[in-house]
Amino acid sequence: MSAEVSDSAADATGREPSSDRVLETGCAIVGAGPAGLMLGLLLARAGVEVTVLEKHADFLRDFRGDTIHPSTLEVLHEIGLLDEFLQLPHTRAPRLHAEIGGRDVTIADFSRLPTRCRFIAFMPQWDFLDFLAREAGKLANFHLMMGTEVTDLLPADQSGAALRARGPDGSLVIRARLIVGADGRNSIVRDKAGLQVESFGSPSDVLWMKLSHLPDDPPYTMGHGGPRQGFVMVDRGDYWQCGYVVRKGTFADVKERGLDDFRKVVAAASPLPPERMDEVRSWDDVHLLSIRIDRLKRWWKPGVLCIGDAAHAMSPIGGVGVNLAIQDAVAAANILAGPLRNDAVLDRHLRAVERRRIFPTKATQKIQVMMRRRRRSADTKDPGRSGPPAFMRFIARWPVLAHLTGRLVGVGFKSEHVAHAMRSIHIRK
Incomplete structure (x- = not known):
């Protein structure tokens, strides 16, 4: 003591x-x-x-934050706890994906990292x-x-x-x-x-919710680029942890438009069947994460x-x-x-x-x-909401960059x- x-x-x-x-x-x-x-x-x-x-x-x-990165797994290995840690229930993501323009794109690839574990472990x-x-x-x-x-x-x-x-x-x-x-x-x-x-600052907030995970669901891990809003999916085994990106400070406006409108808009950005949003039964099922x-x-x-x-x-x-x-x-x-x-x-x-x-x-x-920067839309009433961030579009054009983003996400600038x-x-x- x-x-x-x-x-x-x-x-x-x-x-x-x-x-x-x-x-x-x-x-x-x-x-x-x-x-x-x-x-x-x-x-x-x-x-x-x-x-x-x-x-x-x-x-x-x-x-x-439920991601255990390769560099963190390396630390656990260095102190002799990795094998025991990996006995705990978790899911592994050797790559992170996004849907851009109806196409599945790898936005981060961890397969070339100089670490023992070349994946992100998702764990509560x-x-x-x-x-x-x-x-x-x-x-x-x-x-x-x-x-x-x-x-x-x-x-x-x-x-x-x-x-x-x-x-x-x-x-x-x-x-x-x-x-x-x-x-x-x-x-x-x-x-x-x-x-x-x-x-x-940050131009965005994230609205988090849980949606059930069914066997026929698409194999996305971490990202899905909707037509106007970002929709993030984290595979948590028996459910999806989903995040819907909105402009900072607009959650009150979203609520004012009603839950039915919210379900409809999110369903349009999500790759899951639209009826899955019926699982969001009240605003108590939606949690605001204010990004800073x-x-x-x-x-x-x-x-x-x-x-x-x-x-x-x-x-x-x-x-x-x-x-x-x-x-x-x-x-x-x-x-x-x-x-x-x-x-x-x-x-x-x-x-x-x-x-x-x-x-x-x-x-x-x-x-x-x-x-977080986006190309400005032709619609001046809704600037900057024309699609996924520029870096995602860039990786979609040059897939080899996924290894670079894998390095930055998985290990960072200094390990x-x-x-x-x-x-x-x-x-x-």
Whole structure:
């Protein structure tokens, strides 16, 4: 367990006295998503005392990033967990497809990647997170606190940083050499730390829904280009996870036109039989994902670091947000494990994490902004909605480019590899 100290010991640090329970740990990670749990697992393997805080009581939330990319599978291989992970139910996509002009087009081909697994694994994110939490839980120096929500960051002092949280047993203070915000695009850590966000906008939102998967359905995975709107299909085994792309901020207008109109318009963009949309029985079956592309101007301040969506929110195009989050976690673990073990985390170490990950972040976001551009329509009342994005039309003309997009989607601009010190387990329960 993380060390628990008395209130009198808390007063001796110079902070204001508090009746809160006080815990001490080496690294406090806020958010038990892919980045937070992977970072916690790797640091614990390296012998660092780690506490991960997750505000929800479980991982069961729909319409999250459910893609496990080849580079993430490579990380699992490097830490000896790949074979066990692939025992979990999943579907594999060696290629991603789209329908453009009535023709099936491969938009990403992973067959030439320099990785052990040349496919994307589609798996409910809660299964992935359960797996990481279970493996990390085998380590005596890893602690996961579910149902514990961070409410504030406290002033840092010579002993490190601190946060206040509210959990099942009441409020508490956690002190750590380092606080890592891995709590997503609405990060409380980056907000309370006062880190500035630079937004690049997005012209679209996605409306997610579930439709049944039947044996005679077309074998699409990831994309279908409708005549005027994008329609995304992710094969989840017994159902399709479908996304319908709309202009940003227009969901209220879509609802005002009525559910019957929505079913009809989506059915026209979908390759599935029109009657499949009857499964959308109310607006409760439609979930809005507001697309944002942004990043922090600086990812850190003394004692605090943000990674994953907390540092850079991505468009869901290609599911690359999870991939970048995992890569951030690996880079952070490689750079910070030694300083955390030695109680010597300095600003230069935090700066090194950002410098390591800033190029792939900027490059990926640049590509995502470009991928959303469309050729302007002749209909001036509906500019830019004449068909699939330009990059998809370009790949349709030059199929060899599918290997390039496969590289960008499957591995990214910079692939991180787990340091040898973390490929074996140092501390077990």
